[in-house]
Amino acid sequence: MRKIYMEGEKNEIFAGGDLPNISFISHVCDNPDWTIAPVKHNEWCEVLYINRGKAYYTIDTKSYTVSQGDIVILNAGVVHAACSDREEPVERWSCAFRKLQLKNREFNQIIPDYLSPVIPVGKAGDSIDSCFRLILDACTSPSKNTYNICQHAICTILSFVDDRIGDLPETAREDSASNLAREIIHYIDNHYALPLTLESLAREFFISTDYLSHIIKMEVGISPINYLINRRIGESQHLLLSTMLPIGTIAEMVGYPNINHFSSAFKKRIGIAPGQFRQQFHIASIPEGTKNGGKGR
Numbered sequence: 001m002r003k004i005y006m007e008g009e010k011n012e013i014f015a016g017g018d019l020p021n022i023s024f025i026s027h028v029c030d031n032p033d034w035t036i037a038p039v040k041h042n043e044w045c046e047v048l049y050i051n052r053g054k055a056y057y058t059i060d061t062k063s064y065t066v067s068q069g070d071i072v073i074l075n076a077g078v079v080h081a082a083c084s085d086r087e088e089p090v091e092r093w094s095c096a097f098r099k100l101q102l103k104n105r106e107f108n109q110i111i112p113d114y115l116s117p118v119i120p121v122g123k124a125g126d127s128i129d130s131c132f133r134l135i136l137d138a139c140t141s142p143s144k145n146t147y148n149i150c151q152h153a154i155c156t157i158l159s160f161v162d163d164r165i166g167d168l169p170e171t172a173r174e175d176s177a178s179n180l181a182r183e184i185i186h187y188i189d190n191h192y193a194l195p196l197t198l199e200s201l202a203r204e205f206f207i208s209t210d211y212l213s214h215i216i217k218m219e220v221g222i223s224p225i226n227y228l229i230n231r232r233i234g235e236s237q238h239l240l241l242s243t244m245l246p247i248g249t250i251a252e253m254v255g256y257p258n259i260n261h262f263s264s265a266f267k268k269r270i271g272i273a274p275g276q277f278r279q280q281f282h283i284a285s286i287p288e289g290t291k292n293g294g295k296g297r
Contacts, residue, residue: 012103013102013103013158013159013162014101014102014103014155015101015102015103016101018099018101019151019152019155020097020098020099020100020151020154020155020158021097021098021099021100022095022096022097022135022147022150022151022154023044023096023097023098024095024096025093025094025095025096025132025135025136025139025150026093026094026281027091027092027093027094027132027136028084028090028091028092028094028281029051029052029089029090029091029092030089030091031084031089032084032085032086032087032089033084033086033271034055034082034083034084034089034090035082035083035084035269035270035271036080036081036082036083036234036237037081037230037231037232037233037234037237037269037270038058038079038080038081038227038230038231038234039079039080039081039231039234039235039237039238040077040078040079040080040189040234040235041074041076041077041096041238042076042077043076043098043108044076044096044097044098044108045073045074045075045076045096045097045100045108045109045110046073046074046094046095046096046097047071047072047073047074047094047095047110047154047157047158047161048071048072048073048074048092048093048094048095049070049071049072049092049093049094049121049125049128049129049132049157050066050067050068050069050070050071050072050090050091050092051068051091051092051093051125051129052068052090052091053067053068053084053085053088053089053090053091054066054067054068054084054085054088054090055067055082055083055084055085055090055092056082056083056085057072057080057081057082057118058080058081058082058220059072059074059078059079059080059117060078060079060080060113061079061181061182061185061219061220063221064117064118066118067088068125069120069121069122069125070118070119070120070121071118071119071120071121071128071157071160071161072117072118072119073110073111073117073118073119073161074117075106075108075109075110075111075113075117076107076108076109077108078113078117079185079189079231081230081234093129093132095132095135095154095157097154100158102158102162110158110161111161111165112165115165119161119164121160124160127156128157128160131153131154131156131157132153132157134149134150134153135149135150135153135154138150138153177215177218178215178218178219180205180207180215181215181216181218181219181220182219183205184201184205184212184215184216184224185216185219185220185227187201187204187205188201188224188227188228188231189231192228192231192232192235192254192255193232193253193254193255194255195255196228197225198212198213198224198225201224212224229265229269230269232254232255232256232265233254233265233266233269233270235253235254236250236251236253236254236262236266236274237270237277239253239254240274240277240278241278241281247259247262247263247274247275247278250262250274251263262274
């Protein structure tokens with residue numbers, strides 16, 4: 001028999017000692033057609049865990065192939081897109097939370113922006129998977145302690161991530177063309193609901209349409225207009241799952257005055273109609289009656 005004693009100073013990673021406010025947990029598996037068009041969440045950040053299979057993520061214009069045993073970090077305000085590998089469909093956990101304030105970090109920032117958002121967990125994979133399953137089980141069968149259970153499970157995951165930060169590689173530095181491309185992409189991210197065209201974007205940045213198309217395609221692999229469409233569809237996915245707004249209203253909010261044009265663009269990229277998408281994907285949220293003010297002590 002072995003006894004292991006834990007000694008040493010307590011290291012509180014949360015500024016002020018407050019635990020994060022968990023919003024929801026989602027679980028995706030056995031769906032080779034699973035796709036998330038580019039989307040940005042300003043109000044929460046996410047920790048994802050790849051339990052099985054393979055997926056392809058684009059995070060802040062950089063591409064990553066993730067597979068079993070990888071944690072993926074999505075800071076608030078970061079544009080991201082994803083799709084499952086068709087031959088090896090991904091099983092993926094995701095937990096989103098608000099009001100996260102880690103020490104020496106920006107609000108709702110899990111890792112500094114200059115670090116790689118993909119973290120291999122190695123032998124800790126089973127423990128990370130168990131934390132996500134604990135959260136889902138608590139949400140599915142809520143009790144008076146559901147919120148505390150969920151908070152402490154995600155704190156275990158965040159503590160593991162915080163321990164690994166020193167091992168993460170920095171992202172590569174960018175040249176001037178790449179910096180300009182990112183400025184244009186950020187402009188599209190913030191104005192996707194407007195009637196943008198290739199010509200209006202070129203005028204906004206005082207460059208030719210050909211050069212604009214070239215640097216955007218070099219940066220994200222697709223044309224500026226295709227990126228714009230993908231952003232609109234990504235935001236509509238978020239609204240379809242997080243609200244009960246009518247589909248026509250959502251279409252207008254993301255830049256499609258004509259609901260038929262929206263439905264056609266959505267189905268072309270996601271593979272199913274907006275209404276089917278809303279019905280098919282379930283997100284478990286923390287039941288309101290179990291919350292105790294966002295503090296678990």
